[in-house]
Amino acid sequence: MRSFTKYSDFITRNRYQIAIFLLMAGASTLCVFLVTARIAYSDTQKFTGLVWNLFLAWIPFLLAYISHAFSWKKPVLYYVLPCTAFLWLIFFPNAPYILTDLQYLAKKSTSAPLWYDVILLIWFAWTGLLLGLVSLYLMHDITQRSFGRKAGWIFVFTVSLLSSFGVYLGRFVRFNSWDILNDPREIAITILGLAIDPSLRLVAFIFLFAVFYLFVYLTLYSFAHLVQTPSNPPPPAGNLRANDRD
């Protein structure tokens, strides 16, 4: 009986985390189902790569969940978290990377109707984007709690810049996340080369992608402040305004 109360306590405390996790799992299942239906219908293997990319997008999401769950304990915060945060940062660009897979629409294929491919890619892209945004939010929350509000926002800006650079490396230089663990020297040399002599494409892509990512994050964030939890109403207006003054 006691363990039951413990579990139900755990579930009520983390109900929104669990709800988001289930939503993401459901969306991913639906994405996989859409690809399977496409394979069964057309007998071609197109878009199977998307499933792999979605799997990769799940890695930073899980890392962020684990880090966030354990970040309340001090020793973990100081010794384990830097490692998971680093791993998270390496794998993070895989989530927004799925958005660029939309360009596969440009390759003509007659095996399935175009509108089906559009819906399939939109499902994948939105799931990947959301996986990334939620995991970014969790890391943002940890940073904000440990280092303050300003540091939290600096963190978000830096990560969106770095991640769009990561997406660029993945899309155009064709690097994988684990290459940095396998062969750090080659990666360092390539990045140095790109930084010394940046192409217009690099600058434009990174800028547009980072600004887009920030826009979606900020919209979700301000949208989240519009939603009110019915069970515990937000503090009175005066309190909020007093907090903004720092």
Place this chain on the structure above:
Amino acid sequence: MIGIESRIPYNGHSIWFQPMKSISVQGPKVRIRLTTLGLMCAATLISLVLFRLRTLLSGSIDYAFLVWNLFLAWIPLGLAYAISTYTGRRRSPLMFSLPAIMLLWLIFFPNAPYLLTDFQHLGIPRSGVPLWFDTLLLIWFAWTGLLIGLVSLFLMHGFVRREFGRLVGWFFVTGVGFLTGLGIYIGRFLRWNSWDLFLDPLVRMSDFMYYASHPSMRSIMFIGAFSAFFLFSYISLYTFGYLVQEQILEEMK
């Protein structure tokens, strides 16, 4: 701008479109709503700049329809803002015309997520601009449209919930989600516009009855997959909102 405003005590003169009494209660909420609106404006501006860049680079006006579609996406957002702002005063004369405005909102609503289906234009090869630029351009337009739709749905959801309760609110969202899929299908494949309903309603109604009684496999699949997508994105945003709220409360303790 926002920071400065928050320092001014709300004496009834600093904010211009709210009923004066409720300012002290709604202060932060109004500010967040204005921030959301500002973000939407900024995203629209960036999308337009990207389109202009494309015309400069390629010398053609491909994708001009995106601009028109984005304009159409703004109509329901404006209506939703008007409804949720002015119904704060109970006995305002606007309450009588409300059903008409809500119907108008519903008719124009599918234009916002409709922008997502414009991705299919990537399938037509175009010269002059690299593919990645077109992809980014479409991503900007599509996501701006989707978020505009989600925000306007959220505003209407809040209004319905306030008037009729939580359960009715979620019925409303589910109904709108399904009707959106239907509306986008009608716009994408039958090529109707929102205003066709006003121009010759009788012909449209009889046409619609014909199509509804002979549904194709394509229409069922499309409406199902798209409505599910739209509802999923709305619900996940909503849940995310609860999560953020809870973290804020936890940190305040």
